[in-house]
Amino acid sequence: MITRMSSLFLRTLREDPADAEVPSHRLLVRAGYVRRAAPGGYTWLPLGLRVLRNIEAVVREEMDAIGAQEIQFPALLPKEPYEATNRWTEYGDSLFRLKDRKGADYLLGPTHEELFALTVKGEYSSYKDYPVILYQIQTKYRDEARPRAGVLRGREFVMKDSYSFDLDDAGLDRSYQLHREAYIRIFDRLGLDYVVVAATSGAMGGSASEEFLAVAETGEDTYVRSTESGYAANVEAVVTPPPPERPIEGLPEAQVHHTPNTPTIETLVDFLNQAGLGRTFTAADTLKNVLVKVRRPQQKEWELLAVGVPGDREVDMKRLEASLEPAEVALLEEADFAANPFLVKGYIGPGALQANGVRYLVDPRIVKGTAWVTGADKTDHHVVDLVCGRDFTPDGTIEAAEVREGDASPDGKGTLVSARGIEIGHIFQLGRKYTDAFEVDALGPDSKPIRITMGSYGIGVSRLVGAIAEQHHDELGLVWPRSVAPADVHIVVAGKDDTVFEGGERIAAELSRRGISVLLDDRKATPGVKFADAELVGVPTIVVVGRGLAKGVIEVKDRATGERTEVAVDDVVGHLI
Ligand code: ATP
Ligand code: MG
Ligand code: MG
Ligand code: MG
16 A cells, blocks of 8 residues: 555644643654544544554454454443443443433443443353353543543543453453463564553452553553562552551541341331431431441452442432342441542552551541551451541552562562553453343253353553554654554655656555555655654654665665665565565
């Protein structure tokens, strides 16, 4: 293919855009790959779209190679499936919610676990159908608090998301490994320098989880790795050492009220009335602003649940009974959640609490003035009168300072060094969180139902354009790896004579015939302008057709190394193939 710059929809910029903080953003805008259309929303211009499509093609090939099958969901989704898993609420402000003309609630998909689980439930019924891996490459929407760095953190972005469905844990392990290996092939082919680190499971729930981080100082993630072993982890995932077991002096223990193990509406009402919350509940009541803790069967840990918080539906007794039964429930607090933005936070990760000079592990679902503190003996203390900012961080995450360079590696081998990276991929063993929510079962050989276990795996396809640019550029411009470059060869016609233009066209035609894609600078501009644009655009090989043509030679320049070679015109195709 030949793309002529004389007609290409491209305007390069000499100046850096004012809002660009990182090199990739600066260069992608200057080189005419993307333009900002909205906060966190970018228009892909012809060259940018090619890079995006090239990345997609690599991702698609490697996903197909592990037997994953591509499907495509809408981005505009009804609320109900996300309500069933509580993510309509849990996702918080990051979810784009909207209403249709009839007033029905919709969302723009931030990730599609619910839809994939429901689709598999709809199509498959026998154990013989499994395992299956499905994926899509699709636009996702997240109302990020801080969209930044161009396509690196958009509010509308392209993600490859895949989901595996297996009959048992061993199957899930296999699907997870298949993805891990496919991701390694993908990121290798894309020319990235990256690390695989242990990760928290974030809002998804679940157990085994790893992130792929492209090494970059400008990245938003901090990771640590051991100087001696293969240990590497996102700092968010590093488990802080168990705290000393000590009562927190001066912080009174709150009263905890327990319900019977299997609450009914009647026992719930009794229980609420006995809790002394200052009002009388009836079976017809709607619960608002109530914090309860729940321990479901086979669950070791208590879960904190906020019931009827603003933005959530109000929960009536019947619903509460249905959602809790047969869990063990304890009511903790009734408080005004609307007046206190810190009251309930999402499911983030382990937090740390500093109280009286002692560090405690805290349930991240912290409420203002109230926290669950897990002591070294694994018993829970419910403490009150905490102050946000002084005693715990508002979002409950451990700050980077919690693990420092030079700390001993948790596996006992070597010390930790820290660095920054960009999250380009994330793989999760979800387990049965979503298949439980939708009762996704396969009929086993003995006609008994088998609950399916699930994995979910993401790659930030549009983010990769930025991440690759972040690693592949110099002071003059972008320097694309061949696998993603918008063209293989950039021919600069340097001269005014018809003969040089004809020479450029001839070489372009010959290369194109041999399957090499060419960006041909046939504009009537000065060589200086053309050379500067060639460096900025970043195609891996630059061919200069100029004065030498009369002597039968052209110049071939490697964009990455700067190495120049004079090549006879007749040899140029052989030289480049
Ligand atoms: P981050 O920590 O950067 O916010 P995430 O952990 O929220 O990412 P996941 O839910 O794991 O993201 O989504 C899978 C992949 O989608 C991520 O690994 C990342 O590459 C990409 N991604 C997530 N959010 C964005 C965004 N706002 N813009 C571009 N890509 C994104
Ligand atoms: Mg995120
Ligand atoms: Mg993340
Ligand atoms: Mg992630």
